[in-house]
Amino acid sequence: MTPRPESSGSHPEQPAEQRPAEPPTAARKKKPAAATAAEAIPGKGATKKGAVRKDAVQKGTGKKGTAKKKALKQGRAKKTEAVRVRASGARPAAGRLAPPEAELALSPALGPADRQRLLDGTHHDPHAVLGGHPVPGGVAFRAFKPYALAVTVVSGGLTVELHDDGGGFFSALLPLREVPAYRLLVAYEETVREVEDAYRLLPTLGEFDLHLIGEGRHEELWTALGAHPMTHQGVTGTRFAVWAPNARGVRVAGGFNFWDGAGYPMRSLGSSGVWELFVPGVGEGELYKFDITRPDGSKTLRADPMARRTEVPPATSSVVTSSRYAWGDAEWLARRAEVPAHEAPFSVYEVHLPSWRPGLTYRQLAEQLPAYVKDLGFTHVELMPVAEHPYGPSWGYQVTGFYAPTARLGTPDDFRYLVDALHRAGIGVLMDWVPAHFPRDEWALAEFDGRPLYEHADPLRAAHPDWGTLEFDFGRREVRNFLVANAVYWCEEFHIDGLRVDAVASMLYLDYSREPGQWTPNEHGGRENLDAVAFLQEMNATVYRRVPGVVTAAEESTAWDGVTRATHHEGPSGFGGLGFGLKWNMGWMHDSLQYMSHEPVHRTYHHHEMTFSMVYAYSENYVLPISHDEVVHGKRSLVSKMPGDWWQRRANTRAYLGFMWAHPGKQLLFMGQEFAQGAEWSEQHGPDWWLLDPAYGAEADHRGVRDLVRDLNTVYRRTPALWRLDTDPAGFRWVAGDAAEDNVLAFLRYDRDGTPLLAVSHFAPVVRHDHLIGVPDDVPAWQEVLNTDAARYGGGDVTHPDPVKPESQGRHGFPASIRLTLPPLATVWLRPA
Numbered sequence: 001m002t003p004r005p006e007s008s009g010s011h012p013e014q015p016a017e018q019r020p021a022e023p024p025t026a027a028r029k030k031k032p033a034a035a036t037a038a039e040a041i042p043g044k045g046a047t048k049k050g051a052v053r054k055d056a057v058q059k060g061t062g063k064k065g066t067a068k069k070k071a072l073k074q075g076r077a078k079k080t081e082a083v084r085v086r087a088s089g090a091r092p093a094a095g096r097l098a099p100p101e102a103e104l105a106l107s108p109a110l111g112p113a114d115r116q117r118l119l120d121g122t123h124h125d126p127h128a129v130l131g132g133h134p135v136p137g138g139v140a141f142r143a144f145k146p147y148a149l150a151v152t153v154v155s156g157g158l159t160v161e162l163h164d165d166g167g168g169f170f171s172a173l174l175p176l177r178e179v180p181a182y183r184l185l186v187a188y189e190e191t192v193r194e195v196e197d198a199y200r201l202l203p204t205l206g207e208f209d210l211h212l213i214g215e216g217r218h219e220e221l222w223t224a225l226g227a228h229p230m231t232h233q234g235v236t237g238t239r240f241a242v243w244a245p246n247a248r249g250v251r252v253a254g255g256f257n258f259w260d261g262a263g264y265p266m267r268s269l270g271s272s273g274v275w276e277l278f279v280p281g282v283g284e285g286e287l288y289k290f291d292i293t294r295p296d297g298s299k300t301l302r303a304d305p306m307a308r309r310t311e312v313p314p315a316t317s318s319v320v321t322s323s324r325y326a327w328g329d330a331e332w333l334a335r336r337a338e339v340p341a342h343e344a345p346f347s348v349y350e351v352h353l354p355s356w357r358p359g360l361t362y363r364q365l366a367e368q369l370p371a372y373v374k375d376l377g378f379t380h381v382e383l384m385p386v387a388e389h390p391y392g393p394s395w396g397y398q399v400t401g402f403y404a405p406t407a408r409l410g411t412p413d414d415f416r417y418l419v420d421a422l423h424r425a426g427i428g429v430l431m432d433w434v435p436a437h438f439p440r441d442e443w444a445l446a447e448f449d450g451r452p453l454y455e456h457a458d459p460l461r462a463a464h465p466d467w468g469t470l471e472f473d474f475g476r477r478e479v480r481n482f483l484v485a486n487a488v489y490w491c492e493e494f495h496i497d498g499l500r501v502d503a504v505a506s507m508l509y510l511d512y513s514r515e516p517g518q519w520t521p522n523e524h525g526g527r528e529n530l531d532a533v534a535f536l537q538e539m540n541a542t543v544y545r546r547v548p549g550v551v552t553a554a555e556e557s558t559a560w561d562g563v564t565r566a567t568h569h570e571g572p573s574g575f576g577g578l579g580f581g582l583k584w585n586m587g588w589m590h591d592s593l594q595y596m597s598h599e600p601v602h603r604t605y606h607h608h609e610m611t612f613s614m615v616y617a618y619s620e621n622y623v624l625p626i627s628h629d630e631v632v633h634g635k636r637s638l639v640s641k642m643p644g645d646w647w648q649r650r651a652n653t654r655a656y657l658g659f660m661w662a663h664p665g666k667q668l669l670f671m672g673q674e675f676a677q678g679a680e681w682s683e684q685h686g687p688d689w690w691l692l693d694p695a696y697g698a699e700a701d702h703r704g705v706r707d708l709v710r711d712l713n714t715v716y717r718r719t720p721a722l723w724r725l726d727t728d729p730a731g732f733r734w735v736a737g738d739a740a741e742d743n744v745l746a747f748l749r750y751d752r753d754g755t756p757l758l759a760v761s762h763f764a765p766v767v768r769h770d771h772l773i774g775v776p777d778d779v780p781a782w783q784e785v786l787n788t789d790a791a792r793y794g795g796g797d798v799t800h801p802d803p804v805k806p807e808s809q810g811r812h813g814f815p816a817s818i819r820l821t822l823p824p825l826a827t828v829w830l831r832p833a
Contacts, residue, residue: 108140108173109165118144118265119167121293122249126265131199132179139176143197144169145186146262152185154194159185168263196235196280203269203276204232204239210272213243216477219542221485222403222493225274226306227320229283237280238320240266240288242304243478244449245273247292252277253301254288254317261291273478287317289443294450303400303443305454305482310388312407316400316443325413329423329495336428336497337549341581342621342727345717346666348430349378349674350627352395353386354408355686356671362405362414369418370425376674376706377713380428382500384628386415387434390441395628395683397502398469399434400444402486405494412494419495430498430553431490435483435539436507437469446470454479460520464506465513474507475531484539491547499543501580504556504563507532533575537567540579553582553623564621585622585665588613589630596656599643600743600764600825607740613663614732621727622665631670631681639676639705648765650676650701651795651825654708654788655761658827661712662749662759664726675706704794715786715829721751735760735774735812744822746773746812758782760820761827767798768822774812781805781833782818789823798823803833 110118110129117123118130132141132153141160143151146168153160153172162170184197205224212218213225225241232239240252250268251261256279266275275290282288289301303310307318357368373381388401396406405415419429438454440446445454455462455470462470473479490496506512510519511527522530540552554563562569565577595609631637642652653676661667672687679688691702716722725731735746735758743764749757760773775782781803789795804818811817820828 108135108142109163109171110142110169115167115169117249118169119262120249120297121251121262121265121291121299122297123265124249124268127199127201127267131197132182134178135173138174139179140171140173141182142169142171143184143186143199144263144265145184146260148186148188150187152187153182154185155180155182196237198237198264198277198279201233201235201278203267204230204278205241205269205274205276210269210274213274213478213481214272216481218481219485219488219546221481222306222308222489226304226308226403227288227318229320229322230278232278235278235280236283237278238282238286239276239278240290240304241274241276242266242290242306243273243482244275244290244292244453246295246449246451246453247275248295248297249293250275251291252279252288253291254282254286256282256286256288282320284320284322286320287311288320289317292449296450298450300450301443302448305445305448306403307388307401308403309412310401310404310407313388313390313392316390316441318401318404319407321412323413323416323493325416325420327416327420327495329420332423332426333495333549341498341551341666343724345379345723346623347378347661347713347716348380348382348623348666348668349373349376350382350384350668350670352384352628352671352681352683352686354392354406355681355683357689358686360409362410362418365409366418366421370422370427373422373427374425376710377717378427379713379717380430380497381422382430382498382668383432385432385434385502390439390444393683394439396432397434398437398439398467400439400441402438402482403489416494423495428497429495430500430551431496432502433487433490433499434502435472435486435535436503437464437467437471439469454482458520460514460518461510465518466506471507473531474529474535480535480538483535484542487539487543487552488546491543491550497549498551498553498581500553500555500584501536502555504536504554504578505558505560507536508556508558508560528575533578536578536580537576541567544579544581551581552579553584554578554580555584555586557584557586581621582623582666583620584625584627584668585613585620586625587616588622588663588665589625589627592656592660593626593630593641596652596763597641597643603743603763604740607738607743610659610745611737614734614737617664617732618727618729623668624660624663624665625668626660626670626673627668628670628681631673633680635680637677637680638673640678640680644765646701647794648825650705651765651789652763654705654793654795655763655825655827657708657712658786658788658829659745659759659761661716662722662747662757662761662827662829664732664749666723666726667716669709674709675702677702701794704792708788708793711786719757719785719831721749721755721757721831724751725749735814742768742771744768744771748776755832757785758830759827760822760830762822763825765824767824770819771822772809772811772817773820774810774814774817775806776814777806777808777816779806779832782830783833784828784830786829787823787826788828789826795826796823798826800828800830804830 114129130142130144132139141153141162145151151162151170162172165171183194185192185194209224218224228239230239244250250266252264253259253261257264266277268275289303292300292302294300303316304318309319309321311317385396386405387399388404388406389396389399391398405412422429438445448454454472456473464471487499508529509527510529522528543550543552556563561573562571562577563583564580565571567576567579570576591609591612595606598606626638639649639653642649672681675692677688692699731750733748735748736744744762746760783803784800787799789798791797798821806816806818809817
């Protein structure tokens with residue numbers, strides 16, 4: 001992928017969303033004219049106590065001492081109870097500043113090694129040398145405030161100026177028995193600010209969090225890492241934490257410090273690889289990144305892998321956020337686990353949110369999408385990836401922000417609002433999830449801390465051969481944890497009802513799209529990626545355990561054994577199942593579309609392409625997908641795949657949809673195909689809604705197909721025979737599976753109580769009169785419930801309005817038969833009258 005520009009910065013006196021772009025490196029190092037917003041007391045500005053008037057400040061090179069004295073003089077003038085520390089050897093009471101007669105004995109400046117490490121951004125424990133620390137002879141106070149003119153310790157009504165050690169370092173030794181509660185008064189050229197000292201605070205992460213992270217078992221990883229506004233030890237601010245085990249040092253940079261992280265070094269928390277810093281005064285909406293010093297000493301500015309909100313692309317900063325959304329879907333969540341997905345009606349409308357109605361936000365989509373999907377009768381929507389991605393034409397399949405809904409359409413709470421609206425309309429929400437790979441953008445995950453971290457260390461294993469991306473290292477426990485927790489995150493934090501996992505086949509095979517010599521066999525000499533297998537099993541087991549009612553679906557295009565088998569059930573291959581709930585039936589999709597693309601006169605010779613799916617229909621729990629992948633890049637839209645003139649193409653489409661909805665398996669249809677859009681889909685403009693404009697001459701043709709989809713869903717949901725036994729061979733029986741000369745397919749679907757539905761598809765462009773179809777002899781009459789040739793759908797209206805009674809003449813191995821007039825290029829459904 002093409003690397004995106006660096007993230008935009010922010011100015012502390014402007015709202016986060018209105019702040020200017022991040023300056024170039026040279027500009028960021030320029031001395032700022034004011035203190036940082038992070039150091040401001042919430043609700044206080046430069047005019048509060050300790051502030052300095054502009055006309056009282058002496059500016060210019062060589063006048064630092066004068067400016068400092070004047071700034072402090074005015075600051076102290078407003079501190080009516082301030083007392084200057086003077087000479088004395090007396091020791092004050094514990095926790096109290098020295099009385100006026102005391103005198104500082106020395107200035108405990110940092111040694112050259114610690115100074116240099118802080119300046120270089122390579123200090124692993126800045127809290128050990130900055131802040132207040134008991135030492136022999138009292139308490140040492142040290143501060144690192146680049147560009148500051150002076151720093152003063154403030155405790156109660158007392159103030160003590162720290163010695164200026166040069167280079168932004170300040171220190172003093174006070175004759176105290178213990179470290180008191182204190183704040184810092186920091187003077188800059190044009191302002192003085194009273195701030196909390198980040199380096200007096202304890203870590204915000206506990207040993208248990210770090211233990212779970214180290215074990216790769218932190219199932220709520222997003223609560224530990226990333227940026228979290230909070231109150232810590234009575235101080236309001238934001239906790240920043242990032243996993244970067246190879247880094248020599250990590251600092252936080254953002255709009256709150258003019259994108260100069262020098263004064264904000266993070267501490268390394270033991271052997272966990274986690275770096276942490278609580279920054280007082282930073283709140284929601286602030287932009288940030290991590291300034292990482294690589295093992296070779298070079299620097300890299302990285303977006304937060306755990307960021308829960310990002311800037312709108314092409315800007316790339318992470319955004320401090322927290323959710324206050326109040327959900328209204330409790331009733332939906334309470335009943336979604338009542339029936340397993342494979343035993344329930346399950347028809348899916350696939351949507352690319354940015355282009356469904358171009359220009360709409362999440363909240364605006366919430367006003368239109370649920371109503372549209374409900375009207376068409378779909379049970380679920382499936383959203384193409386909504387996680388943040390820098391390149392729009394990737395459709396979201398090259399993710400950089402795995403924990404952040406794309407900011408193109410709004411905030412994370414706006415996305416929650418959309419999911420909530422769909423649930424309140426009775427519609428489940430599936431989401432495409434992409435754990436197979438990630439792009440190489442230099443500000444994102446690639447060599448995050450200077451070495452391969454999220455990707456495999458072996459370049460041959462890391463490089464995805466098809467997409468120019470990097471594959472995750474599924475064998476590293478922290479990477480598995482990052483992805484497993486991410487799956488849980490979307491389901492728990494956004495109430496997602498299911499994850500469709502993208503590109504599973506590319507994960508499962510070491511030789512996927514690789515030539516001999518480009519891959520190394522596993523420990524058993526095979527081509528299976530054992531690490532990926534273990535990851536998928538762990539992900540599915542964790543999601544199903546934590547979030548009842550959620551379903552996972554695999555886009556898996558091979559014959560891997562046991563994709564939807566339980567993880568603890570070992571199959572013939574020696575592997576446990578992968579644990580998915582559903583699997584996309586790519587074989588059915590390919591074969592059936594291949595059959596439909598043939599001219600009817602040639603379909604006789606391809607009849608097996610429509611029947612072969614039943615050979616393996618019960619080997620997995622299948623979804624029948626007509627997805628976005630089938631209507632782009634020269635593959636043509638569904639109606640345009642069909643042969644014949646315009647009437648025949650529409651008739652073929654209607655007959656095919658009728659066959660699809662009756663076939664064992666769940667259904668998925670991509671947006672635009674429900675009204676026979678002729679053009680391929682493009683993310684630039686979305687579906688051709690103008691085809692449904694009554695002013696358009698052929699509007700009725702497109703509306704007819706959409707009306708059929710609505711009726712298919714309506715009858716489907718009311719007919720348990722079409723979904724109750726989708727994964728049970730007892731739910732299906734061929735009637736005519738070998739009528740290749742007539743281009744006829746007929747089969748029965750059964751409910752648990754034996755109630756049947758008869759589906760007959762006729763894929764020839766002629767009317768067949770008095771065509772005999774075998775049926776059971778215990779049904780006194782059959783009533784047509786759906787006919788894709790009906791006039792209201794745009795067909796020729798060769799229908800059966802009256803019940804059809806069986807004859808005693810046996811047919812197709814059944815004791816009775818019914819005599820039907822088969823419409824051209826049509827599917828007919830009948831059930832007991």
